[in-house]
Amino acid sequence: MHIEKYQAYQPVNLPDRTWPSKIIDHAPTWCSVDLRDGNQALIDPMDSARKHRMFKTLVEMGFKEIEVGFPSASDTDFNFVREIIEGGLIPDDVTIQVLTQAREHLIERTIESLMGAKSVIVHLYNSTSELQRRVVFQQDREGVKQIAVEGAKMVKDRLARLEDAGTKVRLQYSPESFTGTELDYALEVCEAVMDVWQPTPENPVIINLPSTVEMSTPNIYADQIEWMHRHFTRRDAIILSVHPHNDRGTGVAATELAVMAGADRVEGTLFGNGERTGNVDIVTLGLNLFTQGVDPELDFSNINELMETAEYCNQLPIHPRHPYAGELVHTAFSGSHQDAINKGMQAIRKSNDPHWEVPYLPIDPQDIGRDYEAIIRVNSQSGKGGVAYLLETDYKIKLPKAAQADFSQVVQKITDATGKEINSETIWSTFQDEYIAQKDAPYELVSFSSKPIEGSNEREHITAIVDHIGKKHTIEADGNGPISAFVNGLRTEFGLNFRLKDYTEHTRSVGSRAEAAAYIELTVPDEKGRSVFGVGIDTSITMAPIRAVMSAVNRI
Numbered sequence: 001m002h003i004e005k006y007q008a009y010q011p012v013n014l015p016d017r018t019w020p021s022k023i024i025d026h027a028p029t030w031c032s033v034d035l036r037d038g039n040q041a042l043i044d045p046m047d048s049a050r051k052h053r054m055f056k057t058l059v060e061m062g063f064k065e066i067e068v069g070f071p072s073a074s075d076t077d078f079n080f081v082r083e084i085i086e087g088g089l090i091p092d093d094v095t096i097q098v099l100t101q102a103r104e105h106l107i108e109r110t111i112e113s114l115m116g117a118k119s120v121i122v123h124l125y126n127s128t129s130e131l132q133r134r135v136v137f138q139q140d141r142e143g144v145k146q147i148a149v150e151g152a153k154m155v156k157d158r159l160a161r162l163e164d165a166g167t168k169v170r171l172q173y174s175p176e177s178f179t180g181t182e183l184d185y186a187l188e189v190c191e192a193v194m195d196v197w198q199p200t201p202e203n204p205v206i207i208n209l210p211s212t213v214e215m216s217t218p219n220i221y222a223d224q225i226e227w228m229h230r231h232f233t234r235r236d237a238i239i240l241s242v243h244p245h246n247d248r249g250t251g252v253a254a255t256e257l258a259v260m261a262g263a264d265r266v267e268g269t270l271f272g273n274g275e276r277t278g279n280v281d282i283v284t285l286g287l288n289l290f291t292q293g294v295d296p297e298l299d300f301s302n303i304n305e306l307m308e309t310a311e312y313c314n315q316l317p318i319h320p321r322h323p324y325a326g327e328l329v330h331t332a333f334s335g336s337h338q339d340a341i342n343k344g345m346q347a348i349r350k351s352n353d354p355h356w357e358v359p360y361l362p363i364d365p366q367d368i369g370r371d372y373e374a375i376i377r378v379n380s381q382s383g384k385g386g387v388a389y390l391l392e393t394d395y396k397i398k399l400p401k402a403a404q405a406d407f408s409q410v411v412q413k414i415t416d417a418t419g420k421e422i423n424s425e426t427i428w429s430t431f432q433d434e435y436i437a438q439k440d441a442p443y444e445l446v447s448f449s450s451k452p453i454e455g456s457n458e459r460e461h462i463t464a465i466v467d468h469i470g471k472k473h474t475i476e477a478d479g480n481g482p483i484s485a486f487v488n489g490l491r492t493e494f495g496l497n498f499r500l501k502d503y504t505e506h507t508r509s510v511g512s513r514a515e516a517a518a519y520i521e522l523t524v525p526d527e528k529g530r531s532v533f534g535v536g537i538d539t540s541i542t543m544a545p546i547r548a549v550m551s552a553v554n555r556i
């Protein structure tokens with residue numbers, strides 16, 4: 001690997017930086033660039049139908065600023081801007097934004113696309129980095145500054161046309177490839193553009209400082225933003241915006257630190273679609289705020305719908321491990337995580353505390369329109385807690401702890417053998433085979449009745465018919481209750497040696513049926529002194545434990 005081809009990014013000399021101790025306590029102004037930067041990175045750019053769906057979704061989510069395209073790039077882009085203006089599809093509180101290079105015919109076409117709009121942002125850019133000055137523009141600092149200044153003048157000259165037609169216009173300038181630009185030079189170019197546009201605190205300009213290519217650790221980007229924030233001569237006439245990309249995989253972190261460093265506004269896309277590794281992901285940024293108790297001012301309550309829109313419009317899949325949204329991000333397969341989630345969910349159900357505190361789940365899936373169905377899935381990495389959680393959630397079976405371990409071993413044998421996930425339905429049918437249906441089991445309960453023994457204190461007499469390998473046995477026995485009487489009768493009739501160790505029972509409402517589920521633990525005094533579990537389900541609370549005893553005896 002030719003490491004000598006690369007050089008370290010130079011840090012900013014800002015020893016009195018203030019951003020590390022800042023806290024983000026409100027959402028920045030969001031601007032979606034899905035329809036422009038996101039769109040220009042697609043294999044097949046969005047057609048009109050895809051653009052309309054994206055725009056509608058962005059509006060419904062609550063975006064107030066939406067970059068709707070690069071109208072001079074193509075008829076598709078131009079026509080879409082016309083369609084949303086002429087079709088009255090832009091709500092009064094939403095401002096559309098369009099991008100243009102600093103070239104006259106492109107600016108002309110851009111302005112033409114906007115005629116009749118209520119409120120627009122005209123976004124002018126040119127690249128200012130040392131590399132692009134040298135290889136793309138082949139101009140010195142002054143030459144590239146003049147591209148910006150001339151572009152700014154061209155835009156300004158045409159503004160009257162828009163304003164006379166009743167359009168409210170805000171101007172935006174981006175020194176593209178800012179992260180490859182010397183800070184003093186970026187400042188000089190931005191100030192030169194502002195000299196042309198003459199912004200005021202009442203009518204501020206948007207200065208957008210993009211990490212067109214993310215080149216450094218996020219702290220350096222934050223230093224750059226704070227440096228600019230502190231050096232602008234007319235900071236009060238600027239809305240300071242950032243437009244981060246994700247080349248190093250730290251776009252979200254860089255954006256958060258940039259906001260701490262003074263940025264008022266963030267441009268990004270849904271799920272981070274965009275050039276190369278993407279624009280910064282506004283869904284992650286917004287939900288990061290949400291999970292800190294800060295209102296993101298965007299609606300993420302139906303994340304599945306947002307994903308469907310993004311996947312349809314971009315024709316790109318969203319990764320199953322994408323923060324907050326991915327299909328697998330609320331799911332635990334591993335045993336210790338499942339155990340902790342199971343306990344956390346139980347604690348939440350019992351508690352009156354409104355705060356969400358479930359281990360391994362930073363967000364309540366229901367807050368973004370997901371249900372709890374997927375939070376636990378079982379494979380060979382899972383433990384008893386996961387299996388117990390699924391049985392309880394999906395089938396209202398609350399296995400006692402010792403029985404959880406017993407059944408988990410049954411499931412583990414299957415997952416080890418298949419090497420695959422086992423779903424809830426298969427767990428349930430395995431549970432029924434093991435404890436309830438017990439095909440080919442030696443003992444089968446044919447009938448059972450019990451009655452109190454007169455004059456005795458709570459003692460019961462039972463009569464049961466049990467089929468043992470095709471032969472019916474009638475059992476008559478007494479005990480301190482029906483369970484103990486049945487246990488006594490079985491031991492005597494079949495010469496079995498076991499003791500009743502534990503018994504629990506609960507009601508189980510599945511749909512309209514009210515049933516009881518009973519769990520029996522027997523001890524068998526063989527060389528291991530092992531425990532054997534049985535489960536019984538019945539509409540009668542007397543019969544459920546009797547069936548559970550039969551189930552356990554069959555498993556001896």
Ligand SMILES: CC(=O)SCCNC(=O)CCNC(=O)[C@H](O)C(C)(C)COP(=O)(O)OP(=O)(O)OC[C@H]1O[C@@H](n2cnc3c(N)ncnc32)[C@H](O)[C@@H]1OP(=O)(O)O
Pocket residue numbers: 037040070072073074100101102103106125126127136137147176212
């Ligand atoms: C980082 C970003 O995302 S910036 C946005 C990038 N987005 C896009 O490019 C998508 C839309 N773009 C397009 O459809 C086309 O590029 C168009 C229509 C804008 C222009 O097309 P063309 O003029 O045919 O070609 P192209 O973009 O290659 O133009 C390059 C020329 O413009 C110059 N140029 C590039 N950017 C700018 C700019 N912002 N301002 C002024 N001149 C510029 C280049 O130096 C080059 O000049 P040269 O021909 O003298 O060498």
Ligand SMILES: CC(C)C(=O)C(=O)O
Pocket residue numbers: 037099125174176177208210211212213243245
């Ligand atoms: C035009 C600018 C803001 C841009 O898209 C970028 O630098 O990535």
